[in-house]
Amino acid sequence: MARRRYHDGLALHQALPGQFLPFLVAAMSFLAALALAGGIAAHGLSQRWTHGAGAVTTVQVPGPDDPAAGSGTRIAAVQDIVAHAPGVATAHRLSDAELRALLAPWIEQTGDSSLPLPAVIEVHTVPGQDPMPPLLPRLEAVAPGVLVEHDSVWSDRLAALAASLQACALLAVLIVMTVAVCVVMAATRAGLQTRRQAIALIHSLGAMDSYIAGRFASRVGLLALVGGLGGSIAALPMLLAMSHLAAPFSAMTDAQAVAPMDWRNPRAWADIVPHALLWMLLALPPAAGITGWVTTQLTVRAWLRRLP
Amino acid sequence: MFRLHDVSYAYGGNRAGVAALSHISLDVAQGEFRWLLGPSGAGKSSLLSILSLEVQASAGMVEILGVPVMQARRSNLARLRRRIGTVWQDFRLLPDLSVFDNVALPLRLQHRAEDEIAHEVHAIMKWVGLENRLDARPLQLSGGEQQRVAIARAVIYRPALLLADEPTNALDERQAGRLMAMFHRLAELGTTIVVATHNDAIVEKYPAPAIELAHGHLVRDYR
Numbered sequence: 083m084a085r086r087r088y089h090d091g092l093a094l095h096q097a098l099p100g101q102f103l104p105f106l107v108a109a110m111s112f113l114a115a116l117a118l119a120g121g122i123a124a125h126g127l128s129q130r131w132t133h134g135a136g137a138v139t140t141v142q143v144p145g146p147d148d149p150a151a152g153s154g155t156r157i158a159a160v161q162d163i164v165a166h167a168p169g170v171a172t173a174h175r176l177s178d179a180e181l182r183a184l185l186a187p188w189i190e191q192t193g194d195s196s197l198p199l200p201a202v203i204e205v206h207t208v209p210g211q212d213p214m215p216p217l218l219p220r221l222e223a224v225a226p227g228v229l230v231e232h233d234s235v236w237s238d239r240l241a242a243l244a245a246s247l248q249a250c251a252l253l254a255v256l257i258v259m260t261v262a263v264c265v266v267m268a269a270t271r272a273g274l275q276t277r278r279q280a281i282a283l284i285h286s287l288g289a290m291d292s293y294i295a296g297r298f299a300s301r302v303g304l305l306a307l308v309g310g311l312g313g314s315i316a317a318l319p320m321l322l323a324m325s326h327l328a329a330p331f332s333a334m335t336d337a338q339a340v341a342p343m344d345w346r347n348p349r350a351w352a353d354i355v356p357h358a359l360l361w362m363l364l365a366l367p368p369a370a371g372i373t374g375w376v377t378t379q380l381t382v383r384a385w386l387r388r389l390p
Numbered sequence: 391m392f393r394l395h396d397v398s399y400a401y402g403g404n405r406a407g408v409a410a411l412s413h414i415s416l417d418v419a420q421g422e423f424r425w426l427l428g429p430s431g432a433g434k435s436s437l438l439s440i441l442s443l444e445v446q447a448s449a450g451m452v453e454i455l456g457v458p459v460m461q462a463r464r465s466n467l468a469r470l471r472r473r474i475g476t477v478w479q480d481f482r483l484l485p486d487l488s489v490f491d492n493v494a495l496p497l498r499l500q501h502r503a504e505d506e507i508a509h510e511v512h513a514i515m516k517w518v519g520l521e522n523r524l525d526a527r528p529l530q531l532s533g534g535e536q537q538r539v540a541i542a543r544a545v546i547y548r549p550a551l552l553l554a555d556e557p558t559n560a561l562d563e564r565q566a567g568r569l570m571a572m573f574h575r576l577a578e579l580g581t582t583i584v585v586a587t588h589n590d591a592i593v594e595k596y597p598a599p600a601i602e603l604a605h606g607h608l609v610r611d612y613r
Contacts, residue, residue, distance in 0.1 A: 089491040090498055091484045280484050286444055287496045288472030290465060390446045390467070 091280040092294070094301040097273035103266070103302065104309035107374065110262040111313025111366050114255050118362050119321050121251030123328055126356055128244030139205040139214050141221070142229040146201035156225035157201045163220050164205055169213030171206040200229075259373065266302060266377040273298065274385050285389050295382040299375045306374025310367035318363065325355045391420040391551060391582040392441060397450030399436050407448075410436040411606045414450070418584070420550075423577040425593055426586040428603035434586040435479070437603065438553050441584065442476040443467055455550055472500060475549030477557045481540040483528035489515070489539050490524040496547045514542045517572075519565075533560035541569065545576065552576060552583045558592055570596045 141164060146157035153159075157175070165173040176184065181202055207213060214230055221228045274281065281294060394416040400407030411433045418424055426434050439445045440452060443459065452459040457470050475496075483492050490511055497507045515521045518538040520531075528536055537560040544552060552573070558566040570592070577583050584601075587593065593600070602610040 089487050091487055091491070091495060093486055096486075279482075283482055283484060284495065284499060285468075286442065286471060286476065287499055288468050288470075289499050290468045293499070390443060 090297070091284055092277055092297055093280065094273070094277075094297060097277045098269060098298070098301050098305065100305060103269050103305045103374075104312060106265050106269075107262060107306045107309025107370050108312035108316065110258050110265070111310045111370055112317050113313075114258045115314060115317035115321065115363060115366060117251045117254035117258065119317075119324065119359055121248045121255075122356055122358050122362065123324070124244040124247035124251065125358075127328075128241045128248075139207060139230060139232045141203040141205060141214075142200040142231070143203070143225055144200045144227050144229075145198075150224045151226070152224055156228075157203075159224040160221055160228060161203060163217060163224065164203060167213050167217055169208050169211035171208050173206075174204045176202045176204060262370070262373060263377050266306065266374050267381050270298060270302060270378045270381040271385065274382065281386075282389065285386070291383055291386045294386060295379045298382045299378040302378040303371045303375030307367050307371030310370025313370070314363045314366045321359060321363070322355060325359070391418055391422070391455065393417050393451070393453045394440075394447075395451040397440065397447045397452060399433075399440060399445065400448050409606055411440075411447075411603075414603075414608050416601060416608070416611065418582055420582055421577050421580045423573060423583045423598045424585070425598055425600035426584050426603070427588070427593065427600050428609075429588060431605075432603040433606040434603055435555055436606075437601075438476070438555050438584070438586055441551070442474055442553050443471055444476075472496070472547070473550045475544035475547065475552045477537075477540050477544045477552075477554040479555040479559070481528075481536045483536060483539055483543075485528055488525050488527060489520065489531070492528065492539060493543045493546055496543060500547065510546055511542075514546045518542050534562065534565065537561060538565070545572070548576075548579075548581070550581060552581050554583070554585045556587055556589075557585060558587065558589060566592060 141160060143157050143160050147155050150156045150159035161173060161175060164170060181199060184202075185199070205214070212232070214232060218230060221230070284294070394414050397411060397414045398409065399411040400409045402408060414433075414437065426437065428434050436445075440447050441454065443454075446460070454470060455473055457466060459467070459470075462470070484495075487495070493511050493515065494507045497510060502510075511524070512521060515524060518541060520535060520538055520542075523531065523535065528539065531539065537557065541554075541557060544554070554573075558569060561569060573583050573585065574596075600610070600612045601608065602612070
């Protein structure tokens with residue numbers, strides 16, 4: 083006896099055509115990938131500004147070579163206090179050359195190179211700590227007129243901006259997910275309408291709700307998975323390019339920032355794209371598939387409640 | 391086998407709807423064959439729809455094969471439907487499936503093995519005389535052939551309760567005779583059978599107890 087193909091009358095390839103839904107899910111996944119990439123990038127920059135190069139304090143000491151209130155010069159006394167304070171990672175006194183390079187735009191404008199310049203100490207603090215305020219009375223005591231400038235005002239503002247960008251990205255992802263769920267619901271309902279006679283018949287022959295919902299959900303889950311895969315693949319080149327452009331802002335060293343990109347080497351791609359973003363790209367297709375599967379299960383079961 | 395107590399049914403809801411059945415009480419035992427008689431609009435199809443679990447009664451108590459229908463869970467109703475065979479007046483064959491797949495459908499929903507399904511389908515289709523039309527689509531068949539396919543689908547899983555709405559309408563006398571003989575054989579084997587018809591000739595030719603409806607009321611319950 084020849085084996086026959088299994089047919090249960092639902093004809094899901096007619097009810098849920100394979101072109102429409104994957105395309106829409108791919109578009110949604112693409113948008114979700116961009117939004118998530120924006121959120122991850124904002125988080126990375128926020129970390130960098132808060133804990134990296136942004137966590138720099140400058141200490142200006144006027145009359146550095148004058149005697150301090152105690153012994154030695156003012157700059158030596160200040161440097162000694164700062165360097166041994168807890169929470170300070172490094173304290174580097176800028177050399178004359180570094181200082182003149184820093185001030186070159188202003189000095190060249192005035193044309194006066196004989197201006198008395200303060201000594202400048204660049205202090206890198208341990209991430210998450212702010213040791214300078216408690217030191218101020220001691221610094222003031224040994225070197226009156228010392229000026230401490232902390233970049234936290236700007237890094238705080240930038241961190242707040244990054245947080246709002248992350249919130250916007252999350253909101254965008256939620257909106258995209260909501261639209262995707264609505265699209266899946268609409269497609270499923272259209273499919274149910276198309277096959278309503280067949281569904282009513284197999285229901286009357288004793289098919290369980292779980293069977294009918296499962297058949298629809300498997301089909302939609304697969305189509306959504308394919309769509310999610312397409313969206314992730316489509317987003318990859320754009321995310322690579324964006325990551326490459328963003329590298330100088332998030333690099334921890336100048337060498338990383340200016341390193342040339344070898345586009346033919348996939349390992350180099352993995353180096354420039356944040357790992358969180360790579361995991362997110364890998365997670366998008368199964369997330370789309372699961373979202374489609376769950377949405378379809380709920381939609382079909384609700385629809386079947388019309389039948390006795 | 392099935393019991394109805396004070397059952398009413400209205401199209402479009404109990405209050406504003408049109409009454410199709412009013413205060414029907416019946417008790418039909420296992421293995422009984424009953425004619426369901428009455429003119430058009432008497433409520434025969436509504437009664438069959440309630441018994442086939444296609445609609446819910448608006449009021450009263452319905453018990454089929456020991457299951458109280460009004461209180462049963464959806465999953466239990468689905469299992470109960472697998473024990474009820476129905477031959478609808480409009481056949482309800484799926485046009486995009488072959489004759490084979492239409493008849494195999496109830497067995498596939500019971501997850502039977504494909505080899506077993508093929509064996510059962512060939513046997514029943516040989517009995518209804520359509521063993522050479524297995525690959526045809528329903529729309530390629532005559533009305534009588536479609537009716538025979540619908541009958542084959544209803545009896546292939548040997549239901550405990552068999553309901554048929556005008557099953558001889560499109561059959562010639564010889565086919566109708568064969569069908570009635572099969573119904574009586576199934577009743578002897580324990581299947582409860584209710585056949586709705588307004589064909590007086592066939593009722594006279596195959597006498598059996600009858601339920602008679604008029605304007606949605608039970609007017610006679612012959613035994």
